[in-house]
Amino acid sequence: MFRLLIVDDEERARTGIRTLIDWAAHRIEIVGEARDGAEALEIMKLNRVDILLTDIRMPVMDGLELIERVAEVYPNTKNVIMSGYDEFAYAQKAMTAGASRYLLKPSRRQEILDLVVQLTEEIADERREEERLEELKSGFRESFPFLKENALSRLALTERPPYDRLLANLKLNDISFPFTFFGALVVQIDDFHRVQQSYGSVDIELFKYALKNIAEETFAPLCRCAAFEHHDDLFLLLNAEEWLDAKTLVPYAEAIQRNSERYLKFTVSVGIGSFDRSIRHLRASCREAEKALNARFYGGNGKIADYLEAAEEEDFTHSSYPLADEKAVLQAIAKGEQAAIRDSLQAFLSALQPESSLKESVINSIFALYFALYRDCIEKNVNVHEVFGSGLDEITRMLARSGLEHIMASLTDTALKIAEHLNARKNGNRLFESVLAYVREHFRKDISRESVAREVYVTPGYISYLFKQQMQTSFIDYLHRIRIEHASRLLKDHSLRISDIAHESGYQDEKYFFQVFKKHTGMTPNQYRNNL
The missing domain is CATH 3.40.50.2300 (Response regulator)
Known part of the structure; x- marks a missing residue:
């Protein structure tokens, strides 16, 4: 009900x-x-x-x-x-x-x-x-994933694993590889860093467990399949009666992608390694699958790449770091123009030639730009904690576990945030200049922090903040200083009465004028005039 x-x-x-x-x-x-x-x-x-x-x-x-x-x-x-x-x-x-x-x-x-x-x-x-x-x-609590994961990982990723002992351990978990041909796939959660932040560490572990089930069930009609996690990626070890090419495996990879998006609400990319006789081929196949994904780094999310592309990656060239484009990014941020910032970042990315460069080279160059932005904030006294959060360590994790599109979106947000801080400071400086100009023009009148705040459309508290930040003094002390400087000039004219000078300087109470004048000059108005 x-x-x-x-x-x-x-x-x-x-x-x-x-x-x-x-x-x-x-x-x-x-x-x-x-x-x-x-x-x-x-x-x-x-x-x-x-x-x-x-x-x-x-x-x-x-x-x-x-x-x-x-x-x-x-x-x-x-x-x-x-x-x-x-x-x-x-x-x-x-x-x-x-x-x-x-x-x-x-x-x-x-x-x-x-x-x-x-x-x-x-x-x-x-x-x-x-x-x-x-x-x-x-199901997650009742299973014994750690023994299984460790055995599968060592079987596929270490150089000379103890095959007999590991296979015996896996048999305890009802996992066996009775057929002749072996190959591997890598399933990578797209923009893993963003997904992890959205769901939290507990839920993401649950989702990875569900993804393993989806992958193993998807390949069950074709061959034996066992999945394990390594550095947040999912490795699938396949054991088949006959040799399987990438063309045969692609529809199954696509099925994993569809079910992941439907049930787990995130997308995945899949790298496909080659098949060969002997279980010893698993390590080479895993490396091929990883290289295939790296080779398609520029391709965005939801991609499927096979080992033939991994072979092509060997010919990729490292791009040099574009210092001129970094300078253009910093200049655009200093000017605070959003369109120019976005254009300069796109030019920086284009200079890296990510479609023809190693993923590691592209990531290192983007991190170098992040570091340049961090240094720029320090030099310009921008609060790096407000811009970068917990610091460059978190950025390193994001770069390692995100797609290029998400990385560039994060980099753009950071650059715009720096520009926003700098623009706010510029606006504060312009506002403060208008406050000073207003005081210098109207000091003869009965003005106060509140009346000036109304004139420039800010709060009285912000007026106090600006004076403390910019001049290390208070509004009232600055007002007295302007008035006393004006009174000091008028005292040179002996034809003017001191009471008139007080009124002309913004003080309606002559006695109060005497007190303030002495506080600021160390002399009474009469003493000051006599000493001229």
Whole structure:
């Protein structure tokens, strides 16, 4: 059963929704009714609510605030907002706050029923997904992956493994290789660094476990297949009765890609190694599959590459580091023009010739540019923690486990963020100059930090921040300094009375003028005039 809560300050509306629709026929239970948001929250404390159907305009707590609270406390609840045409702006805010759908009032009962039934289907799908993930977790806990993984890894990746002992260990896990021909594939999660950040370390391990199951089940009709993880990549060891070429393996690789995207919600790339007699060929086949993926690094996500491309990689040339293009990137950042920054980064990438260079060479050059940006921030006193987060170590991990498209997107974001910091500083300098100019022009008047802030459209606190940052003084001390300098010039004219000079300098209280003047000059106005 799915549980529905109706919230509306009009009793007639609540009664109509409750009675005019046969909710039970659709496995929906009305868990309660509320006149406002506060009352609805009290009901939800005691009852699970799957779907919340609420009006916008209500006393005590309106629908918009209710949805914000529910989205925060009960994130699995589906929220439906009901609004009239003249309340469409509120409906838009509600969608942003966490509403799943909205209905225009007045709504026909079939419209309400159709929408609620659609939400129950979404809830059912989410519950099935949770159950499936729980089953995967249970299977993961009950298996013995570590012994199996270690044996498969040593069998395929070490130079002279103890074949007999490793095969005996694998037999304990019901894994055997009875056929003559051996080959390998590498399955790589595209932009692994981004996927890991999105899901977290626990979920990503679960997803890799699910990907192994998908891969092994996909190849089961063709040959024996055993999968293991190495440096976050998935290696598939294939054992077949006959020699298999890349053309035969590509449809199975494509099936892994489709199922990964469908069930795990991320894309993968696949490298295919060659087949040959003897289990000793596994190590060479794994290296071929890895090289094939590196050779297609420029090709983006969702690629399939075979060992023939790995052979071509041997002829790739290393690109030299484009210092001129690095300088153009730094200059574009200094100017703060977004289009120029993007163009200069694209020119930098083009200079690396990633389509004809080793992946390692391209990655090293991009890291060198990252380091140049980091150094530029230090030289220009930009907070590197705000720009780079935890530092260059995280960037190194991102470069190693991401596709070229994601790497360039991350590099572009970093460059734009630096430019934003520099532009903010420039804007702050221009604003401060306008503040100083205003004070110098209007110091004779009764001005204050608050009145100046209003003139330049900032807060008084920001005015104080600017003076402290730029001049290591306060606004009021600067104002007194300007006024006293002006008064000192006027004191040279002995025909002017000191009281007139005080007023002309912005002080209406002559006694206060004397106090401030002495504080700043060490003398009273009369002493200062006599010493001239």
